[in-house]
Amino acid sequence: MTLIAQPLPSGFRPYAWAPSSAEVAARHGLRPEQILRFDQNTPTLPGVPRVPLAPSFARLNEYPDGTYRELREAAASYCGVEANQVVVGAGADELISLCARTYLGPGLRAAVSPPTYGLYRIVTELEGAEVVEEPDAAAVIWVCNPNNPTGELREPADLAALARAHPDAIVVVDEAYFEFADVTCVPLLAEQPNVIVLRTLSKAFGLASLRVGYAIAAPAVAAELELRRAPASVSGPAARIAAAALREPRIDVADTVAERERVRGALVGAGHDCPESAGNFVFVRTAEPLGERLEQQGLVVRRFLEGIRITLRRPRENDVLLA
Ligand SMILES: Cc1ncc(COP(=O)(O)O)c(C=O)c1O
Numbered sequence: 001m002t003l004i005a006q007p008l009p010s011g012f013r014p015y016a017w018a019p020s021s022a023e024v025a026a027r028h029g030l031r032p033e034q035i036l037r038f039d040q041n042t043p044t045l046p047g048v049p050r051v052p053l054a055p056s057f058a059r060l061n062e063y064p065d066g067t068y069r070e071l072r073e074a075a076a077s078y079c080g081v082e083a084n085q086v087v088v089g090a091g092a093d094e095l096i097s098l099c100a101r102t103y104l105g106p107g108l109r110a111a112v113s114p115p116t117y118g119l120y121r122i123v124t125e126l127e128g129a130e131v132v133e134e135p136d137a138a139a140v141i142w143v144c145n146p147n148n149p150t151g152e153l154r155e156p157a158d159l160a161a162l163a164r165a166h167p168d169a170i171v172v173v174d175e176a177y178f179e180f181a182d183v184t185c186v187p188l189l190a191e192q193p194n195v196i197v198l199r200t201l202s203k204a205f206g207l208a209s210l211r212v213g214y215a216i217a218a219p220a221v222a223a224e225l226e227l228r229r230a231p232a233s234v235s236g237p238a239a240r241i242a243a244a245a246l247r248e249p250r251i252d253v254a255d256t257v258a259e260r261e262r263v264r265g266a267l268v269g270a271g272h273d274c275p276e277s278a279g280n281f282v283f284v285r286t287a288e289p290l291g292e293r294l295e296q297q298g299l300v301v302r303r304f305l306e307g308i309r310i311t312l313r314r315p316r317e318n319d320v321l322l323a
Pocket of ligand 1: 148
């Protein structure tokens with residue numbers, strides 16, 4: 001028997017996870033507890049579930065409500081939209097794939113503006129579509145706002161103009177870091193039905209391991225996504241904890257934002273090219289092997305061709321990196 005997988009485009013690079021702390025420690029002759037991670041873009045402390053967990057864990061034999069009504073209603077009220085505008089998924093990542101599955105295919109193009117979140121390129125290529133930099137003639141325009149890894153924030157008015165200028169394209173605005181920026185494109189949806197906004201519980205809510213994200217779109221667009229969504233990819237306990245978190249958001253981004261400004265100020269003061277950031281991270285533009293040098297000391301940052309991205313941790317931990 002010959003099993004033939006669908007061919008991948010030449011030069012395809014799959015999603016790559018960062019090495020574990022144990023691997024990093026072994027590589028540099030350090031102990032795992034000496035490793036400090038500044039590369040995950042998640043908060044240092046976990047979010048706390050706001051519902052008793054026993055009832056959902058007592059019913060692990062049952063499938064979750066496949067319509068995710070409770071979670072969609074909670075997300076809708078958190079965002080000021082209707083529940084029929086919300087589509088849920090196992091993290092924003094699953095919704096990125098769902099947008100690609102819905103609007104891309106062979107012969108189509110998707111615009112990606114690097115450096116940005118790597119999954120846009122991956123899902124585009126997996127659908128057999130082509131990645132381009134210019135939005136003209138693209139079926140999907142991927143926008144990360146604030147942008148991972150640079151932290152750059154584009155004004156909703158700019159993105160409204162982009163969506164108006166490309167009425168036949170879907171503009172996917174990934175707002176994974178929305179809570180740190182407090183700027184959103186959700187109000188655009190009323191006038192620009194070709195915009196989809198993506199959100200996650202993985203960042204400011206501190207619930208990355210739950211794997212919950214949601215898309216907000218005009219009802220007709222949400223219905224198209226819904227038709228192609230996996231039947232029940234969010235587990236029952238995850239949906240319940242996420243709904244409670246969205247109903248009663250107790251997210252405290254002020255300390256992270258203050259650290260972001262302090263750390264950026266220190267980096268700029270030390271002569272680094274560190275642009276303003278609206279996320280829970282800062283970016284240092286450099287061609288030097290800064291990431292490698294930090295890693296030798298047990299400080300793991302995310303490396304890009306254009307520089308390094310540093311996730312903010314607690315002040316004394318950030319001070320170790322600045323020292
Ligand atoms: C821009 C962006 N979108 C999406 C994700 C993934 O989010 P989730 O954990 O909800 O899949 C990340 C995670 O780092 C991200 O940086």
